[in-house]
Amino acid sequence: MGLMFMDAVVSQRLDREFVRERRAIVRALTLTDLCLFTEARYTRHPSMTELHTPFQDHPMALEHFPSGSIMAVPARLYPPAQQ
Amino acid sequence: MKALEKQRNILDFTLSSLGRRKGKNIALVMVYTFVIFLLASVLFFTHSLKKEAALILQDAPAMTVQRLVAGRQDMIPMHYIDSIRQIKGVQSVVPRLWGYYYDALSGANYTLMVNADLNDRAGEIIIGNGVSWRSAPGKRNNQGLQKNDIIPFKTYDGTVLGLKVKGLLPFASELVTADLILVSETDFRKIFAIANDQATDLVLQVRNAKELPTIAAKITQIHPDTRPILRQEILRTYDAVFDWRGGVILMVLAGVFFAFIILAWDKATGLSAEEKREIGILKAIGWETSDILLMKFWEGAAVSLMAFFMGIFLAYLHVFLASSILFAPVLKGWSVLYPHFRLTPYINAYQIATLFFLTVIPYTVATIVPSWRSATIDPDSVMRM
Numbered sequence: 015m016g017l018m019f020m021d022a023v024v025s026q027r028l029d030r031e032f033v034r035e036r037r038a039i040v041r042a043l044t045l046t047d048l049c050l051f052t053e054a055r056y057t058r059h060p061s062m063t064e065l066h067t068p069f070q071d072h073p074m075a076l077e078h079f080p081s082g083s084i085m086a087v088p089a090r091l092y093p094p095a096q097q
Numbered sequence: 098m099k100a101l102e103k104q105r106n107i108l109d110f111t112l113s114s115l116g117r118r119k120g121k122n123i124a125l126v127m128v129y130t131f132v133i134f135l136l137a138s139v140l141f142f143t144h145s146l147k148k149e150a151a152l153i154l155q156d157a158p159a160m161t162v163q164r165l166v167a168g169r170q171d172m173i174p175m176h177y178i179d180s181i182r183q184i185k186g187v188q189s190v191v192p193r194l195w196g197y198y199y200d201a202l203s204g205a206n207y208t209l210m211v212n213a214d215l216n217d218r219a220g221e222i223i224i225g226n227g228v229s230w231r232s233a234p235g236k237r238n239n240q241g242l243q244k245n246d247i248i249p250f251k252t253y254d255g256t257v258l259g260l261k262v263k264g265l266l267p268f269a270s271e272l273v274t275a276d277l278i279l280v281s282e283t284d285f286r287k288i289f290a291i292a293n294d295q296a297t298d299l300v301l302q303v304r305n306a307k308e309l310p311t312i313a314a315k316i317t318q319i320h321p322d323t324r325p326i327l328r329q330e331i332l333r334t335y336d337a338v339f340d341w342r343g344g345v346i347l348m349v350l351a352g353v354f355f356a357f358i359i360l361a362w363d364k365a366t367g368l369s370a371e372e373k374r375e376i377g378i379l380k381a382i383g384w385e386t387s388d389i390l391l392m393k394f395w396e397g398a399a400v401s402l403m404a405f406f407m408g409i410f411l412a413y414l415h416v417f418l419a420s421s422i423l424f425a426p427v428l429k430g431w432s433v434l435y436p437h438f439r440l441t442p443y444i445n446a447y448q449i450a451t452l453f454f455l456t457v458i459p460y461t462v463a464t465i466v467p468s469w470r471s472a473t474i475d476p477d478s479v480m481r482m
Contacts, residue, residue, distance in 0.1 A: 055168065056431065065206065066197040068431040070170050071326060072161065073195050073208040074273050076150065078338045082430030083345065091434060 051081035060088050107388065111395040114375065125364065126404050132357045133408025133456050134415070135350050140448050141416040142428050143343035148443040150335040153273060154328065158300035160309060161193075161326045162316060170324075172295035177320055181299065184315050186308040192296030194285050198250065198278070205276070209288065212279035219283040221263040222248065227275030229265055248278075253290040260284060342428050354456075361463045373471065380476040386469075393468035394461070401457040409452065417442045 039045070047059045056063035057079060068077040115122050162181065164173040178190045194211035207228055215221060228248075229241040242248070247259045266274045286293065303312055313325035376389055415421060417440055426433055 065199065065434065068434070069197075071163075071331070072157070073210060073277070076146075076335065077429070077431035077434075078334050079430070080338055080341050080345075082432075083342050083427045086426060087431050087434055 051079075051085060053081055054079040057081045057085050060085060063088070063091070065091050104391075107391050108395050108399075111392050111399060114392075115396060115399060118371075122400065125361075126400055126407075128357060128360065129400065129404035129456075129460070130408045130411065132350075132354055133405055133452065134411045135353065136347070136455065137409050137412030137452055138415050138421060138424065139343050139346045139350065139428075140452060141412055141442075141444060142421050142424065142440070143339045144445075144448060145416070145440045145443045146428070147336055147339045149441060150339075151332055154331055154335070157328050157331060159303055159306065159328050160301040160313060162299040162301065163324045163326065164298075164320075164322055165324050166322070170298075172291060173298055173323070175294045175296055177323070178299060180319050181301070181316055184312055184319075186303050186305060186312055188302040188304050191300050193298050193300055194282060194291070195297050196285075196289055198288070201251070202249075207276050207278050209278050209280055209285060211282045211285045215279060215281040216283070217281075218263070219281045220261055221281070222260045222284075223264040223266060223279040224248075224262055225266045225274040225277040226268055228278055229262075250288050252288045258284065258287060339428075342430070346424060346427060358459055358463055361460050364464070376471055377476040377478075386472045389472035390465070390469060393472065394465055397461045397464040397468075401460050405453065405457050408456075409449070413442065413444070416440065 046061050049058070051057035054068070056067040068079075068082065069075045162173065162177070163170050164177075165171065173192075175192060178192060181187060182190050196209050198207045198209050199205075200207060205228075212223065215223070224242065226241075229243075242262055244262055244264065246262045248262065250258045250260060252258050260280065266277065266279075280288075285291070301312070303309060309327050309329070313327060316323055316325050379389060379392075380386075415423065420439060421428060
């Protein structure tokens, strides 16, 4: 158990530089989202998505990308009554 | 006849024996019911959704052509129609105009679609049932919108356009038309500030369905910025995705299911002293090992069937009456946001049989095998304990 905590502390120290680097890239390139799911544009950029993107194919379309069930819908997209 | 009478007597005895250990058995039935409820909910939901999608989309356009700009759908120029119509095998190309409108007053989202019948009646609209209720929150007597009522639309240039309701779409079509507003082309272009030479997408009819992939390939050759979507692709997509979504949940539930099997096995192998004494007494008064096994079989069957029927019934209520509130975000994905639908129950004997073989059979096997060991106990040694 002790070794586990010790390894975690050491790894955090070693990774600090990488985190700083990633933050610098985000700042320099003005990025807004993590690259987690690339199959649909609303799961690639959930923070930038507009309400209707998942239903762009045709009216009354059902959302149909598998990652849609793993990535939850951002709360800001819900109408005020459902939030 | 005598054999039947024997079975009936053993069943009678089994049920009264189960009643003597009420607390333990009720707890077991509850856990078992819950496991079946979870599995049945997933099966019912995915099957009904797939069936619903397949039935409704059977009549979707054979091919829809969209234009993409920087990977996003964009308006398609009308002059694309001429070049696409020239392709051999294409019967007709019709532009569609549709879009989404957020009504800040009622906080609802509507689908606006141009209907050719309204083109010579600018200023009039036909609305779906959902719209009639959501657009009229301030109306007296809690009435929905009626004929000749006016809905204000905020156009993209900031002005307000009032459109008069000239009719309501039939209530029976609510699943696909609840949020639909049919407008004239003039009003649609005015609301969204869309130029006259542009459409949302194009729909094609072709003479021979087998030529669809060839025609789609030709379209992308002539217009590389387009994306043809075939009806078969839409149908296949829904089929595959809802299988996948159901599979994800079943994978998660597999752990619960195996935990339950272990519990059932443990319960059957670790007979309590009281149960052992009962078996000992039964054997002492003349029951044979086969009778004890039969009793254990009926015990397992009674528990299994009770849990099975209760679990299926609860799953049915959960999926079709409570809109699967437990799994909705995972099974529906982002559809929780927008098309509000209630599923039509499509269940069949195959699903019920699958559930039966997945749940009742493993439980019965898990309990009957260890029961054989207890059935061969020496009555004398048990009663001395």
